[in-house]
Amino acid sequence: MSLFGTPRNAGAALPVEGHVPGFDGATGWLNSAPLTAADLQGKVVLVDFWTYTCINWLRTLGYVRAWAERYGDQGLVVVGVHTPEFPFERDADNVVEAAKDMNVEYPIALDPDYAIWQAFGNQYWPAAYIADADGRIRHHQFGEGGYEDCERVIQQLLREAGSDSVTDDLADVSGAGLEAQADWANLESPETYLGYQQGHNFASPGGAHLDEPRAYSVPDTLQLNSWGLSGDWTIEGRASVLNRPGGRIAFRFHARASTSSRDRGRQTRRCRSASCSTELLQEPTTGWTSTKMVTACWSNRGSISWFDSTDRSPTAPSRSPSSQAASRPTCSPSARNVWADKYV
Numbered sequence: 001m002s003l004f005g006t007p008r009n010a011g012a013a014l015p016v017e018g019h020v021p022g023f024d025g026a027t028g029w030l031n032s033a034p035l036t037a038a039d040l041q042g043k044v045v046l047v048d049f050w051t052y053t054c055i056n057w058l059r060t061l062g063y064v065r066a067w068a069e070r071y072g073d074q075g076l077v078v079v080g081v082h083t084p085e086f087p088f089e090r091d092a093d094n095v096v097e098a099a100k101d102m103n104v105e106y107p108i109a110l111d112p113d114y115a116i117w118q119a120f121g122n123q124y125w126p127a128a129y130i131a132d133a134d135g136r137i138r139h140h141q142f143g144e145g146g147y148e149d150c151e152r153v154i155q156q157l158l159r160e161a162g163s164d165s166v167t168d169d170l171a172d173v174s175g176a177g178l179e180a181q182a183d184w185a186n187l188e189s190p191e192t193y194l195g196y197q198q199g200h201n202f203a204s205p206g207g208a209h210l211d212e213p214r215a216y217s218v219p220d221t222l223q224l225n226s227w228g229l230s231g232d233w234t235i236e237g238r239a240s241v242l243n244r245p246g247g248r249i250a251f252r253f254h255a256r257a258s259t260s261s262r263d264r265g266r267q268t269r270r271c272r273s274a275s276c277s278t279e280l281l282q283e284p285t286t287g288w289t290s291t292k293m294v295t296a297c298w299s300n301r302g303s304i305s306w307f308d309s310t311d312r313s314p315t316a317p318s319r320s321p322s323s324q325a326a327s328r329p330t331c332s333p334s335a336r337n338v339w340a341d342k343y344v
Contacts, residue, residue, distance in 0.1 A: 014138040014153065020045060020131045023079065025115020028092060030099055032107030035079060042133045043077045044157045046150075049117065049127040051085045052098035055178065056144055057126035061102060062179045063147045064128070066171035068106040071154055074163045075133070078106040083117045085125065086238075130154060133161035144181075147173070188254035189225050194240040204228040208235045213243050218250045227251035 022037055029035070048064050050057040068078040084090045090112040099108060111117055120129065123142075130139040130153050139153040151170050158166045175181055193199045202208050203226040204216040216229040231247030233240050240249070 014132075014156070017129075017137040017140060020047065020129070020135045020137060021116075021119035023081070023109045023116055025111060025113065025119060026081075026109035027112055028110040030096060030108040030110070031105055035077070035107055035109075037135065040077060040135065042075070042161065044071075044075055044133060044154060044161055045131040045135075046076065046078045046154065047120070047129040047131070048078060048080045049083055049120075049122050049125060050080055051083060051089050051125050052095060052102070053086065053089060054125045058102070058178045059144055059175065059181055060126050060128075060147075061104070062173045062175045063150070063171065065103065065106075066173050067151060067154060070171050071158060071166070072106075074166055075158050075161050076154060080104060080106060080108040081111050081116050082108055083111040083114055083122075083125070130157065132157045192225070192227065192251065192253070193238075194227070194235075194249070195238040196235055197237040199235075201226040202228065202235075204230075210235055211237075218248060222250060222252040224252055224254060 020037075020040070023035060026034065046064070046067065048060075050061075064078060064080075067076065072078075082089075082095050084095075088094060092110055092112075095108070095110060098104075109116060120127075126143065128141045128150060129137050130150065131137045138157060139150065141150055148170060155166050155168070192201075196208060196210050199208075201223075203219050203222055205219060206216075211234065213232060213234050215232050218228040218230045222228065228250050229235075229240060229247065230250070232243040233247060234243060235241075
């Protein structure tokens with residue numbers, strides 16, 4: 001398979017890219033009893049790999065949700081495969097809460113052990129595979145974009161399966177908030193991690209001391225896309241952990257909306273004005289559920305993520321999908337660092 005979904009001509013013959021390997025590796029199901037090959041026989045199936053803190057998947061959710069609703073009575077089954085990127089996303093209760101918050105009502109296979117991911121040979125979040133009524137994969141889309149192509153494939157396969165009520169018009173999706181499409185021409189801040197394995201631009205005086213407690217302070221000024229800590233912290237490979245109350249994270253960035261991900265889920269704040277300095281006041285409690293965020297803005301709107309998570313905020317008003325947007329893989333374990341400068 002090619003890395004990304006490629007534009008196709010309506011009605012063109014679709015390749016056969018293999019067969020749906022099934023979902024036997026799922027450790028549980030949400031919104032449905034376990035789905036077997038027999039359950040899906042004769043159905044067009046869209047398999048959507050996701051993880052709930054991935055903003056790049058969130059920007060595709062409006063389309064996947066719309067297709068599930070629009071074509072569900074015509075023979076389409078959407079199966080969301082939740083394969084976690086971060087440890088806290090392995091918690092089934094967190095997935096339940098996230099799915100409820102985001103109105104994900106189609107069947108979800110829980111894949112914390114990557115069994116389904118590996119069976120598909122998948123490498124990306126988001127990734128969509130569309131199979132015909134015989135279980136043959138006929139189209140895929142890795143990363144954002146390709147929405148019209150995907151819907152046209154769904155329509156074509158439903159007609160081939162015998163549905164006579166499929167129209168040619170496309171679902172009307174107007175993403176808002178976290179589901180708004182990115183403004184690819186106005187990206188100035190990369191993904192930001194607060195662990196040393198993938199962290200960059202740490203600005204606290206004296207630098208980072210890895211895997212050991214240390215008192216840090218925030219510099220008087222922060223350059224764009226730099227961040228610092230204040231208080232007693234331990235900087236670990238995949239997290240910066242506050243050791244006692246009174247810690248602070250400061251991060252200067254340029255973006256449109258403020259989105260934050262942490263070990264207990266997602267947190268969103270917004271500010272108005274071209275770059276921001278954002279401070280997080282952390283109180284270490286069980287599960288890190290007590291978090292106060294103070295944001296001081298003097299330029300545009302911004303976003304931040306912390307505790308082993310990523311910052312890729314939605315940007316700009318929703319616009320039509322383009323080949324440019326479709327060519328950007330996101331939340332890919334192999335391409336993440338390569339494409340980091342393309343993220344908001």
